[in-house]
Amino acid sequence: MRRRLAGAGTVIALAGLAASLAQAAIDLVVGFRAADGAEMSELFGRVQSHAAVQLAVYDVGPLLFYVGLLALIGSLVSRRGPVTVWTAAAISLGIAVMGISLDLMPTGGALFLLAFASVGRAERALARS
Structure with missing residues (x-):
């Protein structure tokens, strides 16, 4: 079950990333073409x-x-590994903050950074033991 959730989360997140890249490409092309x-x-x-x-x-x-990011984090939380409920909450809050206003993107990014930094520390601690 966890593997399916992680696989679906990966596919969904990559589709969202592709859409964001397409949006950026359109914005750049229009910006360069317009006088x-x-x-x-x-x-x-x-x-x-x-x-x-x-x-x-x-x-x-x-x-x-x-959506894919939340699915991936959910699959990590369900295995009771290095991801805690706090990590999932920080990522959810980061997503919500960015949804409120694009001006709050740095705040959302900082929440993502804090959440993933704790995952990295926990992974290193698990690897040592």
């Missing part, structure tokens, strides 16, 4: 007018990364 703000708005309008692109690249796709 001014009006042309940039028009090019974005053309790209985002396709319902599948809007849904997969801008609306739902990037969120899949966070």
Whole structure:
């Protein structure tokens, strides 16, 4: 069960990462091609007018990364290994903070860093014993 959850979490997180990379690529191409703000708005309008692109690249796709991340953390918590409930809570809080505003991305990143640093310390402690 845990392996299936981890496998599904990995696939879902990678799909979300791919959507985020596609979004960044679109943003860069539009930025380089547009001569001014009006042309940039028009090019974005053309790209985002396709319902599948809007849904997969801008609306739902990037969120899949966070869903996959939670599934991966959940599979680690369930094995009672180096990941504690506190780690899962810090990651969940980091996701929530980033969802509130993109201006809070550094705060969410700091929460991720704290959570994963504790995982690294616990892994090293387990390896030593």
